Each structure stands twice: as C-alpha cells, then as structure tokens.
Amino acid sequence: MNVDELDTPAVVCDLDKLGRNIRDMAARCRQIGIPLRSHTKSHKIPEIAHMQLASGAIGICCQKLGDAEVMVAAGIRDILVPYNVVGPIKVERLLRLARRAAMTVAVDSVDTAQGISEGARRLGGTVRVLIELDTGAHRCGVQSPQAALDLARKIVELPGIDFQGVMTYPSRADAKPFLDETVSLLRGDGIPVDVVSGGGTGHEAISKELGCTETRSGSYVWEGLSRVQNSGDLSDERCPLRIIVTVVSVPTENRIIVDGGIKTFTTFRTAPYGLCVEYPEIKMHAMSVEHGHVDVSGCSHRFRVGERLQWIPNHQEIALNMHDELVGYRGRQVEVVWPVAGRGKVK
Amino acid sequence: MNVDELDTPAVVCDLDKLGRNIRDMAARCRQIGIPLRSHTKSHKIPEIAHMQLASGAIGICCQKLGDAEVMVAAGIRDILVPYNVVGPIKVERLLRLARRAAMTVAVDSVDTAQGISEGARRLGGTVRVLIELDTGAHRCGVQSPQAALDLARKIVELPGIDFQGVMTYPSRADAKPFLDETVSLLRGDGIPVDVVSGGGTGHEAISKELGCTETRSGSYVWEGLSRVQNSGDLSDERCPLRIIVTVVSVPTENRIIVDGGIKTFTTFRTAPYGLCVEYPEIKMHAMSVEHGHVDVSGCSHRFRVGERLQWIPNHQEIALNMHDELVGYRGRQVEVVWPVAGRGKVK
Numbered sequence: 053m054n055v056d057e058l059d060t061p062a063v064v065c066d067l068d069k070l071g072r073n074i075r076d077m078a079a080r081c082r083q084i085g086i087p088l089r090s091h092t093k094s095h096k097i098p099e100i101a102h103m104q105l106a107s108g109a110i111g112i113c114c115q116k117l118g119d120a121e122v123m124v125a126a127g128i129r130d131i132l133v134p135y136n137v138v139g140p141i142k143v144e145r146l147l148r149l150a151r152r153a154a155m156t157v158a159v160d161s162v163d164t165a166q167g168i169s170e171g172a173r174r175l176g177g178t179v180r181v182l183i184e185l186d187t188g189a190h191r192c193g194v195q196s197p198q199a200a201l202d203l204a205r206k207i208v209e210l211p212g213i214d215f216q217g218v219m220t221y222p223s224r225a226d227a228k229p230f231l232d233e234t235v236s237l238l239r240g241d242g243i244p245v246d247v248v249s250g251g252g253t254g255h256e257a258i259s260k261e262l263g264c265t266e267t268r269s270g271s272y273v274w275e276g277l278s279r280v281q282n283s284g285d286l287s288d289e290r291c292p293l294r295i296i297v298t299v300v301s302v303p304t305e306n307r308i309i310v311d312g313g314i315k316t317f318t319t320f321r322t323a324p325y326g327l328c329v330e331y332p333e334i335k336m337h338a339m340s341v342e343h344g345h346v347d348v349s350g351c352s353h354r355f356r357v358g359e360r361l362q363w364i365p366n367h368q369e370i371a372l373n374m375h376d377e378l379v380g381y382r383g384r385q386v387e388v389v390w391p392v393a394g395r396g397k398v399k
Numbered sequence: 400m401n402v403d404e405l406d407t408p409a410v411v412c413d414l415d416k417l418g419r420n421i422r423d424m425a426a427r428c429r430q431i432g433i434p435l436r437s438h439t440k441s442h443k444i445p446e447i448a449h450m451q452l453a454s455g456a457i458g459i460c461c462q463k464l465g466d467a468e469v470m471v472a473a474g475i476r477d478i479l480v481p482y483n484v485v486g487p488i489k490v491e492r493l494l495r496l497a498r499r500a501a502m503t504v505a506v507d508s509v510d511t512a513q514g515i516s517e518g519a520r521r522l523g524g525t526v527r528v529l530i531e532l533d534t535g536a537h538r539c540g541v542q543s544p545q546a547a548l549d550l551a552r553k554i555v556e557l558p559g560i561d562f563q564g565v566m567t568y569p570s571r572a573d574a575k576p577f578l579d580e581t582v583s584l585l586r587g588d589g590i591p592v593d594v595v596s597g598g599g600t601g602h603e604a605i606s607k608e609l610g611c612t613e614t615r616s617g618s619y620v621w622e623g624l625s626r627v628q629n630s631g632d633l634s635d636e637r638c639p640l641r642i643i644v645t646v647v648s649v650p651t652e653n654r655i656i657v658d659g660g661i662k663t664f665t666t667f668r669t670a671p672y673g674l675c676v677e678y679p680e681i682k683m684h685a686m687s688v689e690h691g692h693v694d695v696s697g698c699s700h701r702f703r704v705g706e707r708l709q710w711i712p713n714h715q716e717i718a719l720n721m722h723d724e725l726v727g728y729r730g731r732q733v734e735v736v737w738p739v740a741g742r743g744k745v746k
Binding site for chain 2: 186
C-alpha cells in the first residue's frame, strides 16, 4: 500500500530519514568520543529503540517505568529511568524489571532511595542508582555538591542499592564547576563515581567537555520542527514524521479546514501549528478539537475538498504521543505499521 | 480499592458529581423545552453515553467516525457526526454504520455529498444529511442562506441521501436571521427542513430561541475548569474529573515536582496548568514531558516526597484524551474502571 492511500489523519514516518538521523547521531557521538544512551520517550516504539542500539547506543532511557516495561518486554536489557521512582507499587514494578534488565534510576532525596531500598529488602533484587544534580535547569535534583555528598553518604549505606554516580539535565557548559566539585567530594570521601550521565539532543559535545561517561539524547530521531526552525533551516529533510490530513471543507477562498485538530496535533507551542510540506506558505492559525483551521490567503493554489496535505507538527514527539500507530514508509510504500507501544504509559 | 491507593498519575472521576452534571443538563433542557443531543467527544466512554441517553438525551454526537464506531458497537442507535465525511474509505465506514444505526452527517459542499451518494450507490444504504451553516464561528459551513439553498437543491437530487435539514455551531443569538432565512428559502423551494440542530454547552436556551429542533451539548459532563473560572466560581463541586499525582521531588522550599507533565495534562491553555484541589494557592507554572513544576511559595504547607495531590486539569476533555482509562469512584471507593474507548480514534 502507498501512504497516499491511507485513511487520514495518518501519522507516517519516512524510514530513510529516520535511519539517517539515527546513524548521524551515532556517528557524531563516536566522533566526539562520548557514549550515547538513546532516550526513547521521543518515539515509544521498541523497534526504533533496537535500531538505535544497533547503531551503537550503549543503552536506552525511559522517562517512566511504564515505558521501561514496554522496552524490557521487547528484549532491551540496559535502561536508565532518570526519574524519582516513588511509592511501593512503582518500586515493586522497578524490582520486577531489575530481575530481567540492568535498571538504573535517578534519585534526589533520601525518601526516594529509602523507598527503593525497603522494596529491595522485601522483594529481593538490586537497583542501580544515580543522584540527580540540579545544575541550572531548576527541575529535580540536589542543589549543591555538598547536598550530593550528604545524600550519597546515606545511599551507599542502603541495602539493595548499587550506587553508580550522578546525572544532570541538560548538559550545560556552566555546570562544570558543580559536576567537578561533586565528583571530587564523593571520590574524596571514598565513594566511587563510575557514571556521570549528561543529556539533551545537541549537547553531546558539552557532555564530553563536562567529563560525562555517557550522554542521553532522544529527539534527534525526529529533529522536531522547532529545532529546525531554531537552526534557521526550514527544509523538511531532517523531519521524518508527518501527519497526512485531508481537506474536508473550503468554506471561503482564504480558509480551508483539515481533518486534524487538537486531538491530532496537540496545542504544543503557539500558532501556526506545524508546517505544510506541499504549501509552506499556508498557516494553521487555529484548531478545534478535531478541525484544523488553515489560512490559505497567502497561497495561489485553489484547494479542493478531498485534497491531501502532509504536515510536520510543531513537536513530533508530543504529536505522535496522541496516536496508537505510526506508519513507516520508504519511497511512499508502507513498510511497517508500528504500535506506539509506550503511548499513555505515564505511570 | 480506594482511589487513594491507585498508582499515579491516575485519572479519576467522582461518579456522584458526574451523575449530577448529567441530570442537571437533562433537567435544564426539559425546562427550556429543547431536545438534548449529548456530544460524547468530551468523554469517549460508551457507558457515560448510555447514562446521558438514560437521562433523556434523544441521541448522541460523535466528532469523528472512529468515535461513532465505538458507540455503535456499544449499542447506541442514533448518532449525528457533525463533520464532513470525505473519501471512499470513510464513506464505506459510514455506510456500514448506517446499516446498524440511524446515522446523520453534516456536509457543507457538493463534493462531500456526492462522495457519500456515490458510496451509497456502490454499497447500498442511506445516510441522513444536514447542511452545515457558518453563522459566525468561521469554521466549516456554507456562507449564506442562498448558498445553503443552492447546495440543498443539489443534495435532494442525490440518491442514497436523506436530506434532513441544517445545523450550526455554536448557537448564537445573532445567527437567527441566517437560520430563519435559510429555513424559509428551503421550505419556500419545497425542501422539507425537519432538523435544525444547534449546539454548545451553555447555549441551550439560545438554541430554543433560534427555533432549533435539538441542541448539542457535551462538555457539561465535566464542567471544565476554564468554564468554572469564567463563571467566577473556583469551587471544585462541578468538576468530576481529577488527576491524582505524586510529589516525586522537593528540590527547594519553593518548588515541588509532581509525576505528571505534558503527556499527562497536555499544554492546553497557558500556565498555571489546572487547579490543585488540596492547595489551590500552589501553581503548576511549567511542565516537562513527564514532570509538573509547581511553585509552592504561596503555601505554608511543607510538602514531602510521596505526598499525593489531586489536580483538576485546565481542560478535562483534552487531558482525559491522553489516557487509556478513567477510574470512577463513589465515596473514594473505586466503582468502575472505564477504558477511554474512543481515545485516539481521530480517523
């Protein structure tokens, strides 16, 4: 089947472009000399994770345990969940995974670490742990090298926990003093630091400069439009993911309505929502729940009901996460229909 | 099980509040004297649709055919899809549904109508059709009463189509001249107008004043926070849907991080994202994909890792649409776990 025969809205992916993005990032990390850990939250599709591992990634990241369960079930054996796993239900799930895969999690409090340790005591097993450092992102993470040392001293005493090192997000040049001092304090205290995990697509070289032992990158698979726009390059060559929609109404000369709205594209970022591949000059200026409202006043083409258009959404990861399936094609021929297996796994 | 034992993020619904919202709207429409057609896009859950029908709704609305397929499979037999059904794949699906239920669709072009008619000729069956009028919403719809007449004249000639009347959205007082003139032009031309469908939660009385034969309302089941905020009433009494999250990090005195972000709440509207039921003074000022960043500087409570909080999202329909399950409870006891059966059915 040709992708142009699929019913719409259809979320489709150019497999050649996807493969190139995966190979290019692997090559970039090899050249820099930084091991790559691929973040799979960007796609939530096990086969794409396997493509990333086959290209040389040392393991994967999952942002939630539910994603990790999907990936372990698909045979992946080295997963970092850079997230505080809190509560007995989640700890039990984590320990179940840890029997089948090398599971590492981030913690930033003794409460989280103790919860994992208590679960391990009750249920058996060991979990690898990193301390998350807030080196400027103002999200999770301990606030100072001394706080990291205080927490590390407590964690290394806890049974069922294999303390591995530290992590931060994203890798920023100005994080170097924080990271260096933390590593030095811990090692000075006799606490081994085997892992220093940095991250953020585009931050691979900084991770290397910071002395990281690995860098976590995810969105490189899609090279989201916002990234391409930021780089000043509006070409669609690096964006494999598109949403094919159909024109369902041409109520006026200047307005067309397509069959995808908020529940197809999401409202991520502000209007215009995404980029039309065929007519970049038209603008999706508004969305209803299931309608896309497109201003075509800047375009000489006369649109007709039934016409199909390809759209690159503002954020390919967030838009894909609305859908149950991703259709992979090569030369317009459908090659694979992937379930978005981790979609909705927010627990 | 108590809802407070559910793993998080958990999307839960107070069944007493939901039932009251459904009964109140049914009573309101009876009092006004306008038949109610419940729009199920707000929940996508067949059992809630059945509750709406049991309370007196004359039928339901589905915004997409995929939703309608779910509802027909659940035994519902009168469905309006106020949407242009375009393309042979969708027309075939529509005709399959029309063998099992009274299916009505909206059209605003002869292209859409011809597509349905050609499908009916090929596959058999009849579809009820309304002409959509753009009475000021600037979305779909013909632009004038004369355009409605021109289209109606063509549609009544098409085999496989049972022309029923007109629809608009939302019901606005200033739509009366457009509606009156359209109905008068059509009837004057010998074209029967049995249905005049208006809509929009809160527009029931206007639908009556406009002379509508039914009014479509959907979001009344949740009474979204934005609506409550608009009415100046910040109480949670009319909002049945909540997302229970867990505090996973307390990195500073003024910041907590909860385990739901963009993929749990969506970025619909701007920050602050939703309302915390227990501490309305705290603000979710930012979200990452899986983290909610909450400013607690205005609150004297000392938060701790593992604490659970209930959140009313900015748009309950849009947030629910991210999730596969809705847990219904009464008196905190879980009474039902509903699959969000229409979620992702954007085709």
